[in-house]
Amino acid sequence: MRLENQVAFITGAASGIGRAIADRFAREGAKIVVADLNQATADKAAAEIEAAGGKAMGIAVDVSNEEQVEAAVAAAVDRFGTVDILISNAGIQIVKPVDEFSFADWKKMLAVHLDGAFLTTRACLKPMYAQNRGCIIYMGSVHSHEASKLKAPYVTAKHGLMGLCKVVAKEGAAHNVRANVVCPGYVLTPLVEKQIPEQAKTLGISEEAVVRDVMLRETVDGQFTTEADIAEVALLFASFDSNALTGQSLIASHGWFMN
Template identity: 70%
Template structure:
């Protein structure tokens, strides 16, 4: 198994991409902490993993990634529970769509706080343990094709996802002497509740049908008109988590059916 005896924290993991990453890590032998704003859903997801992969394979914890106190306490609790930390997947995120000239400043700050402040706070908390342990580790950020490209109505999301690449590069340079790697997964559109919510919102704002939003906006630049799946993203994240040398660090891996080619 690729992650046997490893311990991972995955934020925003009670559902969607994060949950699939947690399930995939557990399948490969890792012990996984499901960190989510919805603590009940986090515990339910952990119970599901334990039912499939054995008692003690997962725990669920409540975590608001924009709260310094909650992040520090949550990461410390995971290390106390499992004895160490090897992998952080900073995945928590939301989406709020609107044109720039109409974007509410409070919502702008909320978006940046969850995506960027959350990534910083969880990274800082994880690095304290990874550096002290001295056994290396991996930090993976869930970016997006919007870490490379831009789309209408998504100014703070695009801004934040671009920012994650910068953070990952700095962490890669600073973490290298501690054998800590840092990379970004950049999925295309994945059919999760987060994306499903956007379809009618964009249709209304742009004056299109929902089918036109999917075909002519979301999937128009893919090679096959297909959504990326949660399994696609999870397997790519596993690849980065299991890669054990500094040969692969400070990089961004696009998983998008050909939407944006490097």
């Protein structure tokens, strides 16, 4: 097993992409910290992972809250001894044109995506540096390289993760800590499903047109990327053994964006 006895701290791991990564990593022998906003859903996901033969614990954490992040990582270290892998995955989405975005919503988006990535990174680097080993994976997006209408703070945050990743890769190298970004295309998670009627209303088109002409128009085959696809890319980064693969981004989007 490629991740045997490694401890993976995964934010937003109770559902969607985070849960798919948690399940995949557990099958590879990792001990999973299901870090999510709600304790009950985190505990439920952890229990299901354990019922399938894995090892897991649930932790409630608001990734934009400094004290909660520090406490959550400390609890993970207390339970499992360390943190070897951080998956910074927690995210939210609000879609509006720039001229209609409230400053409060702008700050909320950046707090979850960027502040959350910074706070969890800083907290997890402590045990990683102490053991001279670690891997940080940020959940970016095609929007780390590209832009779409109605998503100003999301696109801004996903671009920002690229910069954070590169700095962490350079600083972490002396401690054998790698940092990379996974960049999914549209994955049919609850977050994306919620956007379909919202974009249809804002753009004045049907929901079918949002999927066909907005979300999947630039793909090579008109297909959504799957949660399993992204879990495999994350596993590649997590299981890579050297600093040859650090400070990089890998796009999985059915060809929507090509580097």
